[in-house]
Amino acid sequence: RVNPQLSTLQDITLKHLYRAENGANGGGKNMHGKNGKDIIIKIPPGTIIKNAETEQVLKDLTGENESYVVVKGGNGGFGNARFKTQQNTAPKIANDGQLGEYLKIELELKVLADVGLVGFPNAGKSTFISKVSNAKPKIADYPFTTLVPNLGIVKYGNYRSFVMADIPGLIEGASDGKGLGSQFLRHIERTKVLVYLVECIDEEIYENFVTLKNELKRHNPELIKRPSLLLLTKTDLIPTELLELEKIAKEIPIVQISSVSGQNLNDAIQAIAELIQSQTHDPEIPAD
Structure with missing residues (x-):
């Protein structure tokens, strides 16, 4: 997300891997698992986001507070309660869900100035x-x-x-x-x-x-x-x-x-x- 108070990428270069928080498991009595927290990386206006492998430009962020979702988190799947029917009131099946996305990106800054x-x-x-x-x-x-x-x-x-x-x-x-x-x-x-x-x-x-x-x-x-x-x-x-x-x-x-x-x-x-x-x-x- 663009932060107009920033003018360089120096703070970001100190860390090379960003991993969002994992979600929590669900529980009995139809209790849903807790979602993991998002990671928001603050960048200066004028930052270009590229796919590091293909060099494709994903987004050019210039506006104040403008944001872009680089990768999405996984899907926790469904517990056995989702598959409950009148005939099968205690199913022993569940859905495993999906893993979160992973992407290697490059950030390039082109300053915005008159x-x-x-x-x-x-x-x-x-x-x-x-x-x-x-x-x-x-x-x-x-x-x-x-x-x-x-x-x-x-x-x-x-x-x-x-x-x-x-x-x-x-x-x-x-x-x-x-x-x-x-x-x-x-x-x-x-x-x-x-x-x-x-x-x-x-x-x-x-x-x-x-x-x-x-x-x-x-x-x-x-x-x-x-x-x-x-x-x-x-x-x-x-x-x-x-x-x-x-x-x-x-x-x-x-x-x-x-x-x-x-x-x-x-x-x-x-x-x-x-x-x-x-x-x-x-x-x-x-x-x-």
């Missing part, structure tokens, strides 16, 4: 989302600090808000699985808007942007068709007049920011909000 942050490790994604939303990600000066997506609610204007996802950092070759890239990339498949973050202190700004874009394209070409924005991060560390942005500005809108000093963060949020509002329908979700 905006996905895409960038290399240490590009400033976690710092940015911590400054503009209620998210509190782990932040440190070393690669792959973020190992799971962080979701944050960004509030702007008069009682408006959107959900932003900080996707773990990508590296070149992510679409081929390098650096757990294929696991990270799936989380942006449901986002309406993509925001690329590139450090301005790197001399290869354009090349880094193209690399990120190519990794998304290789994962699924539909992704690069989404409305997008480029945030140049850490602009407090270099004079902006030294940046050569003409080439990249022809491809994508740019906002230069510093999450540390707060420079242009409001401009970035406004630009992102306008991109979200320009979306008249949900994005096409790539097929598995």
